[in-house]
Amino acid sequence: MPRASKNVISLDTETTGIDHWHGAEPFFITFGLPDGNNEFCEWEVDPKTRRVLFDLDDLRAIQARIDEADELVFQNAKFDFHALTTIFRRAGLELRWPWERVRDTLLAGHLLASNHSHDLTSMCVEYLGVNIQKHENRLERVVKEAAKVARREFPSWRLAAKGLPEMPSAKEKVWKYDSWLPRAAGRAVVASLRFDLLPDEPVGLPAVVRAADDHDVSIGRPSKWGNPWKVGRDGSRREVVTKYAETILNTPRLLAELHELRDKRLGCAGNCAPDLCHGHVLRALCHPWFTALRDYANADSVATLALWGVQERLLKERGLWAIYLRCLKKPWVAAVMERNGVTANGSQLTRMREQFAREAEEAKVTCVSLAACDGLTDLPKSGVSNALKRAMFGRRFWRCTCGQEFDDPADGSCPLCDSRVISSHYERSRLDLEPVSHTEKSGAPAVDKAAIERWLATLPEGSDQRRFVAALRDWRKCCTATNYLDGYERFWLPLNRPCDDGAVMTRTVPVPSWFILHPSLNPTGTDTLRWSSSNPNAQNVSKQEGFGLRFVFGPAPGREWWSADAQNIELRIPAFEANEPDLVRVFEHPDEPPYFGSYHLVVFAVLHPEKFAKHGAESKRVYESTWYQWTKNGNFALIYGAQDVTADAAYHVPGAREMIWRRFPRIAALSDRMLAAAERTGVVETIPDRSVDSKRGYPILCTRSERGRVLPTVPLNYHVQSTAMQWMSEAMIRCQEQLDRWGSEFKMVLQVHDELVFDFPRGRGPEPWRTNLPKIRRLKSLMESCGDDIGVPTPVAVEYHSESWAEGKAWTSTVGRANARRNDAEIV
DNA sequence: TAACTGGGCGCC
C-alpha cells in the first residue's frame, strides 16, 4: 500500500513576552496545515497579572498534534519549545518534544544565505515573494490603540513597560509583549457595554472572512542562488492564504462568553438580551481588537510552512541537506544550555558593586574638582556628554552681529534676529586637551580607551590634565562594570534546589545568596558560524585586572565547574589546512625547542631574529610587556583580518605583515584562494567535516562593499572563524549527547566561541577534583575528536574551578610526557 | 513619550 503523504505541519506561538524564565507564557498557538488552513487556539490573559488562563484540554490537543506530525516546522523552534514548556509545566504536564522531527526555517535561512536577514518577514519576501509585514503593522496599530484605551480605562492592568521585573529584557519598544491586550480590552469593553470605546473599524472586510489582499507581491533583492520567490512547493508561485479551519477554534466559545458577560451586566438570564446588543457583540467579534493578533499569528504559521517548502527544496538542490540535518542539533543543544543556566554569587556581586561605587565616587570628585570652572558637575555613566566634551576640549560657539551667542548654527542664521552674519568662536577650557583622534561618523574628538592611553603616555606626570584623564578612565571602568552587574541582577532569579526533607513531594528551597541566569544563545546570531548570546550576554564578561566580573559566576554550593578551551584553534586551522610545514611542526611537537609549541614565538623569531637568537624561548619573559606582547597583539590583529597598516602598528614593526606573509607563503596562498573564491561565488566554505559531509563545508556569504568587491581581509577570517565555530558546534553536540547519558546533574552551561564550561556535582575526598576526572577526560577527548574530522589537531586545555569562573586551576594531563606515568594528572 | 543614532566597551 502506498504510504500516505507525510504529515508536515508548522507551529507558532504568541507569548506575553520573551522572558520565559520570568513568567512570559504563550497565549496563542497556531498550526499551519498542508492545505493552507490553520488550527489555532487562543487563551485569555489575566490583564492584572499577565497570567495565561490556559485550558488543559487544549494543551492535550496541542500535544496530540505534535505527537502525530511527521515533521514540525518552526521559525526558531527553541523559542516555541521554551514557551510551551513553561505553560505545560505550570499545568503539571510534561511536554513531549520531538527534536528529531523538528525543522527550522531560521537555521535553513542562515545556511542558505548566512548574511541575509533571517526574520520570517524578510525570508518570506526573499523566498516566497510574499509580504506578511502588513499583519504586523496592523497588529502594532491595534495594540497601541488598545493600550491607550486600557491606560485610561483600566489603570490597574499590567501593561508591558521597561523596568517591570517580569520582563528584564524590555527596552523602550514593548508593544509586542502586549499583543494579548486588544482582545482583553475588547472583552472588558463588551462586559461593560462600552462599545463606544472600540475605535472605528478600518475600512475593509472584517478579518474573519479574509480577502485575498495578502497576495500582493513585494520584490525582494535577488538571491544569488536563483529566483526563489517564483517557486512554490508545487513549482508555481506560492501564495500565502490563511483560511480558518476551526478545529480548535474558540470563536464559538468566545461568543458564548461574551454573551454571558453582557447578560450578567444587564442582569438578565440571557433570554432577554436586546437584539441591538447582540449585534454589538457580533460586530465586536469582527473588530480588529479581536482579530488582528489571530490574523498575524495564523499568517505566520502558514507562511512558515510555505517557506519551509521552498527552503527544503533549495537545501537539497544545493547539496546542503546533510549539513542541514546536522545543524538541526544546534537548537536542541542551545535549549538545554539555556535551561541549565549559569549560577551567580550574590554576595560576591554585592561586594564588587560596593567597591566600584567607592572607586567611582573618588574618581568623579577628582574630575569635577579639576573642571568645575568649566561647568562640569557630573560625569556620564558611559560615553561622552556635552559637558564632558566642553570641559576637555573647550567650547565652539557662534556669535551674531546682534550679540546673540549660540552653540549650533543650525540653518546658518541667528535664532534671535535671523541675520546670517554669524561668526565662529572658540573658547578654551582649563584642561584644553589636544584631541588625538576623531570619531568616525561625526568627527568629534574621540574620548575612547585608545585616546586616553595616548594622553596618559604623553601628558606630563602630575599635571592636571593627566590626573583628569586618569580619573576619567577609572570612573569609566567602574561605571562599565557596574552597568554589567546591574544587568546580571536584573536577569537573575533565586537559585532553588530540591530539598529532600523526607516528604513524599520534593520541595525546592532557595540556596542563600546564589542566583541563576538563563542567557539566550542564538546559533544563527552572526554572519559567520559563531553563536551570539544575550539577555544577558554571557560572552563578554570582563576578565580585566581589578574589574574581573567572572568572579561573580561560578559553581553553586555542592557543585564544581570545569572549563575546556580549544588552544589556539584559529591559528591552527590555517596552519594545518595550508600545510605550512614550520608551523605544523611547531604545533605537533610542543615540547621541542626552539619554539616549544608557541606560534607567537615563531612569529617573534620572524620579526626579531637577533633578539630571538640571543634569548630563544626566554624572549617571552625578557620582552613580556614589549616586543613579545606586541607580537601577540599583531597575531590577533591578523586573525581578525588587519591590513598592513593596522597590523604593522600592532606589531610595532614596519613591514611586519609583509615579512610574515613571505615567511608563511602557504597561508598567504590560502588567503588568496579564499579571496578568489569569495570574489567569484560570493561565499567561502568552512573546511568540510568528514562526519557530516566530506565533500563540502558550510557556505558563508562575504559582504561586498558598495563597489561590489569583497574586502580582501574578510574571506580568510570568515573561513577560519566559521570553521572554528563549526568545530565548537560539533563538540557541543557530542558533549551534550554524552551528558544526557550521565544524567541531568551534569550540565554544559557556557560557550564563549572556543571555550565550554561544565557544571558538575562537587567531588569528594581529599582531592575532590579527581572525582569527576574520568568524565572530564571523556569530554576533552570528545571535543578533540572533532578536530580529526576537519584534519586539524585541536588540543583542549582544561581548568578546574572550585570557586569562580575567574579562578581556574589548570589541569595538566601528563599523558604523553616522556617522564610521566600514563593516566597521571595534576592540578596546578 | 517613544524610538532612534552615536559613542563607547566588554569578550573571542
Next chain:
DNA sequence: AGGGCGCCCAGTTA
C-alpha cells in the same frame, strides 16, 4: 580596508 557580537548611556528627533 580591523572580523564577529550585545548592551549601556547621552542626546536628538518624530
